[in-house]
Amino acid sequence: MGSQPGMPIALRSIHSSSCRRASEEGLQLNEKTALYDIVIVGGGVAGTALACALASNPVLRDNRVALVEAMDLTSTIEWSPVKESYSNRVVSLTPGSMNFFERMGVVEHMNLSRVHGYGDMEVWDGVTDARIKFDTSLLGSKKDTSKESIAYMVENIHLQNAMLKRIRECNTRGAQVDILQKARVASIGNEQSSTEFDVSDWPSVKLESGDVLQTRLLIGADGVNSPVRNHANIESLGWDYDTHGVVATLKLDDSRPNNTAWQRFLPTGPIAMLPLSEGYASLVWSTKPEIAKILKGVSSDDFCKLVNAAFRMSTIDLNYLYEYTWREEVANKSKSTIEVWQREESLPPAVVSIQDKSRASFPLRMRNSERYVADRVALVGDAAHAIHPLAGQGLNQGMLDVACLSKVLEKGTLEGQDIGKLNLLRDYAAERYGRNIVMLSACDKMHRLFGTDVAPVTWIRSLGLSAVNSSDSLKAEIMKYAMGVESSR
Template sequence: MRVWDGVSDARISFDWDTARSLGPRKPTQPTTIAYMIENVNTVSALLGRLEELGGVDTFSSTKVDSIELGADTEQLDLSSWPVLSLSNGKSLAARLLVGADGANSPVRTFAGIPSRGFDYSRHGVVATLKLSGPGWGGPDHKIAYQRFLPSGPIAMLPMPGNFATLVWSTTPERAAKLKSLSSADFVAMVNAGFRLSPTDLQYLHTLPSGQEEEIAWREKHTPVNERSIPMRVTDVQAGTVASFPLRMRHADTYTGERVALVGDAAHTIHPLAGQGLNQGQGDAAALVRTISYAVETGQDIGSTLALESYNSARYAENNAMLGVCDKLHRLYSVESGPIVGLRSLGLRAVDAMGPLKGFFMNRAAGGV
């Protein structure tokens, strides 16, 4: 991965080979930092595995209409159990209800767990891009790129073949402008995002149209090392340009009586470090360990006591990652002054320290 400051051009490269050349690396350390996997493939694999294991009922195309506490009857006391009313007319009583239902989690609302945070006043613009080639590393050594601009980072994440995913964090006004552009002007703006100055980009966002021609002229007077930035974008896949608001949220706790929150239901993070899915997977793994231990020791898996180890294992770690990403966003939002020099000095220093880079990469990859 190649990361650089859009104001000072200070750079850092994240790959295990350069980290090893600058310092020791564990023999078992992988040569790949991360993988890009489409969500549909992840979901299909998980559903396929559930079918193999058996013993699991799935309800496709079914919504949860409501969640309420059950009743105390002569046959069974469900007064502390969540009961889900489904759109297909069925009702399900849950010994443990796992809220993996997103940032606006109905499960979190049912449990009465507050979620605190703030909006970044930024939107993330995403799109699927076609490049002029498979990337400078070739088809077997894909490289991700991220450039920090004052309005937000622009990142290009590799996909198989000559394709890549764009994630451009910017102001709501600029996001709206990008979405309104023709394909040719949008492609030109993405290329400019990795090549032109923040001042140029600010002006280009004010143009109603014609960015392609304006950028072609400006690039003639802006020398860049093409091999240090992504290959040029040649096209954008129709219907893939979209945007979403960026927020930081953190639930006060991940657990309640017969309720556990995971993923975005528990926390939402700025996408600049690509840690949202990783955090959710870490939550799921920790919750599995917690439930397994409760079953092995004969505990009620839905009790607050049995779930406490999950909350303690994940809350502090996720909170630290949320804080780091928030501080990075604020640090790189500064356009001028001594902070620019200090952050650039720090970036270059980390780039020169192999063991420290290895530590950061290991953490980003989900290691300890």
């Protein structure tokens, strides 16, 4: 049975209408080369989500898909929650992203005791103390609030574990996603294969093992240094912030409820505490690389003191605090002062300890690819764009990419188009490019606006924050946008 390039149907259907694997149907071109409809490079959250979206979609599940990941996924596949112990790689998912996971059938495989929704958020200026409070009651209608949480805290490994389970389930129902782990891509090119149908313009992905995957559509979900993006000669534009994000899992004083996300903007960068469960929170402290180094090097006790102080002390005192003698002084402050700190409702619960080995740091940057698509190539997630984590939007943008790309591929399939062709892929780029730029530039401007303690700027931003805080309707609009509520419909 022959086939032409650009045939709209999935490889499996080309060779047989039965439900047998494509490789069994002769799509193993030779000992080393296999043909796929879609190869996804990168089994991080974005790549795994795309594999899941394809496998769970009745129109797309006939495609033969390979998910190629360099890392060993054993611990992800075997993950199960350990009480009072949390991974330090956590994301705040918008209700829009959660709805997407629900539609793909992933939520059924999640352990909901490890998904913590929060309904309040307090954001304030560390220099002027001007503050904005958000809570879901501002949205009025319960329909919009999507279970009345602003966002949901989930460990990345938990999300991936649930998606891999869902892919396995879909495979038992006819989908065919091959998960290739410990499979690093060595090079990508275009190689002529000796096959009965012409696949000469299909990218071929060579793995370090020597195996070659030739594909109708190549997806780059391979993170900020994307090899797929390099193969497609797509430039990544942007800059590095002179800032690192320090993360850690915190144990809190549990006499206070833990349903609020707290973020204080310091001139060195924002510090955020996000609730994981009663008594536990995730820290994301964006700061100068030299301060990040101190934060990672100090004892656990000193680290807790520094976090508590960063939410409470003046920015001038904080500059001294990074020195050891100053930390001692904070520790020796009268017990009564510390008790007052702990009781203050406008401040987060005090940190009492940090989870062992949970401290890590990541360089922060702003990137946007010059294009998201090329012929037979599309980029999603951090391969396409990277954002400052101050609004917790990076992966949420990635999920919107995945939802949009699968919708475009579904439309192309129903119309009988070749899913690798640029004409079709352009619909994906057209929808996502502008929207991602709006979010990237909003977060970049916030980072710059708050990254100074120069007086005229601090007055203006303080006025701005107070003005927004006094307008419930404006706050509701900001919340809806950040929650992805509109886009989830």
